[in-house]
Amino acid sequence: MKLSADIKAFQQRIGYEFKNPELLVRALTHGSVSSATRPDNQRLEFLGDRVLGLVMATALLEADKGATEGQLAPRFNALVRKETCADVARQVDLGAVLKLGRSEMLSGGRRKQALLGDAMEAVIAAVYRDAGFEAAQDVILRLWGDRINSVEADARDPKTALQEWAQARRQKPPSYVEVSRSGPDHAPVFTIAVRLQDGTEEQATAGSKRQAEQAAAKALLSRLT
Structure with a gap:
């Protein structure tokens, strides 16, 4: 060939x-x-x-x-x-x-x-x-x-790390909400908000829900820590 x-x-x-x-x-x-x-x-x-x-x-x-x-x-x-x-x-x-x-x-x-x-x-x-x-x-x-x-000894993904942060402070697990979806079906763009029990929130946009959730969790972790 x-x-x-x-x-x-x-x-x-x-x-x-x-x-x-x-x-x-x-x-x-x-x-x-x-x-x-x-x-x-x-x-x-x-x-x-x-x-x-x-x-x-x-x-x-x-x-x-x-x-x-x-x-x-x-x-x-x-x-x-x-x-x-x-x-x-x-x-x-x-x-x-x-x-x-x-x-x-x-x-x-x-x-x-x-x-x-x-x-x-x-x-x-x-x-x-x-x-x-x-x-x-x-x-x-x-x-x-x-x-x-x-690779970091504490190499958890942002969603896991954020959930553990909340649990350590006796808060409910973070909730993830789809704020918007745009673009054609073959190339959607999602905006996801992650929200803690106390109302603290961050949003992120990505080409899949999973990526947007991870990005939002990372942004919120950075803000908290």
Whole structure:
């Protein structure tokens, strides 16, 4: 299979050359452009998420041999969550080689966090299918780099941290309210408000409810602390 110059360059950026390049092409194919003869990357994403999890769990155990499960779990979650996968995808400019349908391209799909995170997991699975666990592990450890050693000991996501803040002060858990939704169905924009029992509130806007909730929680935490 002959690869385009941009996909060859992408292989250089991730530091791995595929024996079966069709696996890489599939990993980069979004559902918006898939067909009966061109499968999308969803199954590879499913597998890549598991491979990434095993590599990260092993790496964290090696990095801190004295850490408890309670200390390791938030660090693990911080390293494997979609936001981190998307950050790594941006680092290697994965968006430039994503295969998308016209509607996704017009709505900024090459920059969307969910699409980038999913495709990064699919690429991991493609390496695993192409050459096995050790090859996938090498790619992951290289791309995640210093994130593993520098991940904060208290690496909870903002929503979890805000809920624990409220519980420690005997308040009810924060509530999240959709303030508005705009944009077309294929590219919605949500504004979410997070509110504490005492009425303290912050809002944030993002391309998904989850991202907006996390951003609102982060803003409120910053204000409180």
